[in-house]
Amino acid sequence: MKKKILPNLSIEQNILIATLSIVMIVLLITSSVYYAVFTYRTDSLVESQSREINKQIVLNYESYINSVIETAHYIQYASLNLDVKDSYEKLQDVFLYNSEIKKDVVSLFLFDEEGNKLLGNDLNSVVIYHIAENEWFQNGVTEKAIFHFSAPHSQSVSLNRNEVIISVSRFVEFTYKGIKKSGVILIELNFRTLTDLAEKTNLGEGGHILILNDDDSLIYHSGKGYKEGFPESLQIAVEHYLGGFRTKIGNKEMFININTLIHTRWRIVTVNNINEIALARQQILLILLFIIIISFFVTTTVSLVISSRISRPMNELKKTMFKVENRDFNTKVEVTGQKEVVRLAKSFNSMVEEIRKLMKEVVSEQREKRKTELKALQNQINPHFLYNTLDSIVWLAENERSDDVVTTVIALARFFRISISKGETFIPVKDEISHIRNYLTIQKIRYVDKFEYKFIVEPEIYEYKVMKLILQPIVENAIYHGIGDETEKITIKAYKKDDFLIFEVENSGYGITEERIEEIYKVLKGTHSKSSVGMRNVYLRLKLFYGEEADIKISSILDEMTCITLFIPAESHYIKEP
């Protein structure tokens, strides 16, 4: 047995689930792919951009420092090739020229090993003592192979200078009176030039540049308004030494780059604000979410509309089918919508129509069959009646009661004439009444006046037509059931009341109980098997020919009388013979 996983779902649910899941899956996949690609791209873009910015800044510094070093090399080269003593003027010109042409070079000096000044642009204002005690001098002498860059300070060797400077020093060899000597050159750089280089760069809001010395102390930071510098980014730079990475400073996404600066032990730290990218990512996420929600609703609405357009006619069809199930064949579906459903509805309608026709045919066929049967029944003359009547006539003749014989024979003849009535089913009320009269005449003679009878008939109903032989079985019943020790009285009334012809047959006698009346009703309606052929015959004929309006009622008063009343629609005589 295959296990049923999904419950039976309606068309609406099916369509809704299918479209919704397709749309949602596709949307989720595409949006997550899009978001992932976007994130990846922006990430790498941000990284490469920040690195590029850092590189550019470092390169700016590098080219600046290279130019300083070139100057130093040139001076070194000149002092080695030209004799400091012999070509003093010429060399002094070189020093002057180089410090003049470069705005950032504050001063330019050559000292010998003892710290005595030999050459320089501002010789007269130079302090004479303790040159050799300066850190830049010491460094130059001890580590001869490299240039030494000091931290920014304002202790220029020139007395008339007070700007913030960086001292660049290096061990050099020079020629003095043809002899090679060693010393130290000093280049003092205006620190402003370095800071200007940094300030040109746009690093976004909160972005900044730090320059760290080899002992991780801050040489420079680009935040003008920040007195305390940037302790957070300084901390990070000190911890990481080198490299580029993403980090958070405060609540802002930043990209930090740490690089070395050529010819120095300095590190340049750039901190880029990439918060905007993070915001853009958030925006994208929101937009994607919005799109997903909107499409969820749109898809739901559209699929509900479509599915209801499909299922509404189906539901209508279903309702009609229910009606048909309950045997209402007169309904028709009026369906608009999908072609298929309309076609289905049309087929259904014609099917119902066909069924209805067929049923009608069957019913009428059945009715006809019944009518024919009943006609045959009514046309039958009870042979017993005939025997008995003939016996009575014989008996009358033997007793020489010729008048009675004549009466009886005439009555019998009339009785039969009306019974036959040229094959007509409906006859005028007066004929029916006279038929009963003849019948009673015969029976009275036969039962030797055991009963008496009287007619109370409104003459105006004489011409109404009524089904023939409808009263005779009732009267026959009345005679049989009423005859007893006392002379029975039979009263036959016929009148018109409210579009109904009413025939009452009342006989005196013991009457019958309520229970018996109920039983008789049941017999009439065929729900009881006990046969009471005469009455039931009348009942069936009434219903068959007059429809549901016609009826029989039985009433009785115990020890007094029983009354059978027939209700026949007065207009029904217009009904043509079917």
Next chain:
Amino acid sequence: MKYICLPVLFLLLIASCSRGGKSASLFLYNMKDPYVRTFGNQIKSESSQIFEMQIFDSQNSQIIQNEFIENQIDSAHIMLINPVDRLGAYSIIKKLKSVNMPVIFFNREPLFEDLEIWDQAYYVGARAEQSGQIQAEMLMELFGDDGENLNKYDRNGNDIIETVILKGEQGHQDAETRTSEVLRTFTENHFRLDILITEVANWNRDEAFEKMKQILDRYSEDIELVISNNDAMALGAISLMTQEGFFRDSNENGRIDKDDSSWLPVVGIDGLIEAVNSINEGFLYGTVINDSRLQAKAIAELADFLCSGKDLKGMNYPLDRGKYIWIDYKVFQ
């Protein structure tokens, strides 16, 4: 479950296999420099049994090198660095110390105090001063080993050698050292040199060619010796000099004889293949081989010892001050 386990195991097996070989990252200061390019390839081939080696060209930019180093920190077991800027090594050493990465520098020497920061930082190289000394020794032999009485190569017979110096990049540590050492050695051995001119040709053959043109214009007759800081400049000078009538094959034996009057001693350093060829043809008098193959061998061995945690005393090379392996220069003439 079984079906999943198998491929997973297989993958793990592959992963563990590939991790078996250690990876080393090699950073060269500039692959355009033929010497350094050869050097790099030698290091790679010498250590091919031990390491999965990746070579990075820093394109003569410390920034680029920094970025390469940063990117390789996670994947390399050891770094072999030819720094672009010797002071840049300071921050690199600090960074590598923080990630516990052993490092061997070569070809450009960081400061000793910087190497001392990290006990897994080493330098393998040749002493620049030695190359100058060897260059001088080779030349003193040519001039007859006696500073007071020079032989015929002292053309004007004044017992002073009139010398032109072709210097590498001004301020470059090697250029300075080589120049000062060659001169110091001469002086120490009582040879007198007259430096006609010291011309900076930035290690470059073409630049040396151009500079030599100007030098010959001024000193053509006086020059007795050309000392170059490297082979490339020496070869540049020789091409110009050949063009100007030096180095003639007067006896047409297919080789330049140093007895020929048109011959001048030119010496270089490095031992480039072109220099060796030039020596064989008789142009270049000699060169000092900065034996990169030997250095590469030393680097490979040191790297192997560092990675496998062996005691460095077991190496074929002695460690100087716990930091340096020195490879001697060799004469080639």
